[in-house]
Amino acid sequence: MKHSTTNQTRRGRGPARRIGRTLALVLPVFLVLSGTLAVTRVNWTGNPSGSVLTASDVSAAGRTDAKPPAPHDVLRDKLLTELQEENPGVVLTHLQQAVNGRPSLAQHCASIARALGRAAVRIYGPTQAQSYARPVCDTSFATGVAAAQR
Numbered sequence: 001m002k003h004s005t006t007n008q009t010r011r012g013r014g015p016a017r018r019i020g021r022t023l024a025l026v027l028p029v030f031l032v033l034s035g036t037l038a039v040t041r042v043n044w045t046g047n048p049s050g051s052v053l054t055a056s057d058v059s060a061a062g063r064t065d066a067k068p069p070a071p072h073d074v075l076r077d078k079l080l081t082e083l084q085e086e087n088p089g090v091v092l093t094h095l096q097q098a099v100n101g102r103p104s105l106a107q108h109c110a111s112i113a114r115a116l117g118r119a120a121v122r123i124y125g126p127t128q129a130q131s132y133a134r135p136v137c138d139t140s141f142a143t144g145v146a147a148a149q150r
Helices: 015-040 071-085 088-101 103-124 126-131 140-149
Strands: none
Touching: 071 088, 071 103, 088 103, 103 126, 103 140, 126 140
16 A cells, blocks of 8 residues: 555635635624624613614714703894894894893803894895994994904
């Protein structure tokens, strides 16, 4: 009997080798995707009664919190909408009444008045918008009008 000195194995060939390569490529992708999906299903808030967050629950802006807007933001948006229908004098009166009725809004009064001034320039033009200026929130309306003219 004669023994051969050459190696009888077939390296790199055969179905087992191909299956191994396929698994080596597919398995990590599968594990990453399944892990990512599992993490999105975990309740990270610590509140057991909270609902489970899924990737489709994220809003278009990317925010997952559902906090209501701040009162000064609500007031500013309301007054800017009102400015479309009323003249700036009426809107400034409503701003002053809102600040008098809710003193916590006083710190935001100047920024709201400036926003109203800029919006008034877009709607009425600089000359007519300036004619409505009065000392509401330290003349911030007039500052907004002047800033919009630049």
